Amino acid sequence: MxxxxxxxxxxxxxxxxxxxxxxxxxxxxxxxxxxxxxxxxxxxxxxxxxxxxxxxxxxxxxxxxxxxxxxxxxxxxxxxxxxxxxxxxxxxxxxxxxxxxxxxxxxxxxxxxxxxxxxxxxxxPLAALTAWQALVDTADVRPGQRVLIHAAAGGVGHLAVQIAKSRGAYVIGTARAAKHDFLRGLGADEVVDYTETDFATAVGDIDVVLDTIGGDYGPRSLRTLRPGGLVVSLASPAEAALAVEARELGLRSTFLVVEADQAGMREIAALAESGTLRxxxxxxxxxxxxxxxxxxxxxxxxxxxxxxxxxx
CATH class of the missing domain: 3.90.180.10 (Medium-chain alcohol dehydrogenases, catalytic domain)
Structure with a gap:
């Protein structure tokens, strides 16, 4: 073959x-x-x-x-x-x-x-499972919570927007201005142009941040969280230091590696079949x-x- x-x-x-x-x-x-x-x-x-x-x-x-x-x-x-x-x-x-x-x-x-x-x-599969395991299994996103998704128009990001909305969350995404209409079409409630605006000063009272980028996005994201809030990082190589900083501020941070997961795939298939996730x-x-x-x-x-x- x-x-x-x-x-x-x-x-x-x-x-x-x-x-x-x-x-x-x-x-x-x-x-x-x-x-x-x-x-x-x-x-x-x-x-x-x-x-x-x-x-x-x-x-x-x-x-x-x-x-x-x-x-x-x-x-x-x-x-x-x-x-x-x-x-x-x-x-x-x-x-x-x-x-x-x-x-x-x-x-x-x-x-x-x-x-x-x-x-x-x-x-x-991989992108949707990543979003599902971050937002549902790890963060347990609930109706009314404020969720910030970085690189919201990317592979994981645009699926995470839809999954967070399916959980009843208020969703804020970061993306270039040219992608804002696309994200609003997926249900994003707010979109921040990270090339023009510092997201850490533009949004606040966030319950959950999905950091798909890494680098300084993790530490900056801590500034957007309300007490007890959580950063789920997919890309940060400095996760141990970020977790310490988060604890000192009364916040939480964790690093996620997506795993093969038939139960999660069944949820994703159901969302896709209903038209809720594409x-x-x-x-x-x-x-x-x-x-x-x-x-x-x-x-x-x-x-x-x-x-x-x-x-x-």
Missing amino acids: RAIGQDTFGGPEVLKVVEVERPEPGPAEVLVRVHAAGVNPTDSWHRGTGGLAGDAAPVRLGWDVSGVVEAVGPGVTLFQPGDEVFGMPRHPLPAGTYAEYVTSPARHLVRKPASLTHVQAAAL AEIATTLSLELAARAHEIGETGRTTGKIVLTVAD
Whole structure:
């Protein structure tokens, strides 16, 4: 089968099409014929550095997948060949969804809503699960709470806006002015142009901040919180210091790594099927253009998600 591989860590140019053996599903696994695979910032991180695991050798990239079950391994009762499924297998361990076929633990996938195309479904899992686990599982966002989402028009951000609104929150997003109408269309109550305004002085009494950026955004976000408020960081390498600073101010801060989660995927599928949650597709590219997809993603200017198409 065709897959995207790399021989060394580096920039997008290290990605190339390779021919590898088609995998076989093991116990409690399914083999999925990939129709589409989402592209996420963590893919670029793993391509360049090995990611959290610091792998000694490059791994095959990709975690988002939407496709059709081709075969099932021993002990699988949830799916059978022909079922359309989507999900985020194995994260934070390697999955390799940039390929024509991928194996996955059966319980890392759910049935794809018939109302979604494979491209729409492949755009959801990692980003939507990240938002769900941050806002629902970790922060327990409730009606009336004020939620601040950084990079609100990005892959995680625009889904987080919709999930927070589905929980009854008052949502404030940071984004460039050109993306404000898009975010209001998703339900954002306020939008702050971070290029013109310091969000830390523009908003306050925040219950939950979702920091998708890192750097100084964490410490600055603490200034927006009400007593007992929480920053959920997805990108801050200085989380330990931020947590100490937060505690000294009577606030909270935590760092989140998204995990494979069938219960969360079922919630996401239900929201998508009801029309409450949709992924904005920034662009679609064929599998062999994975390097170009990474180049586009690394501009930091995309609205929504980039998706690789694999099978028709």
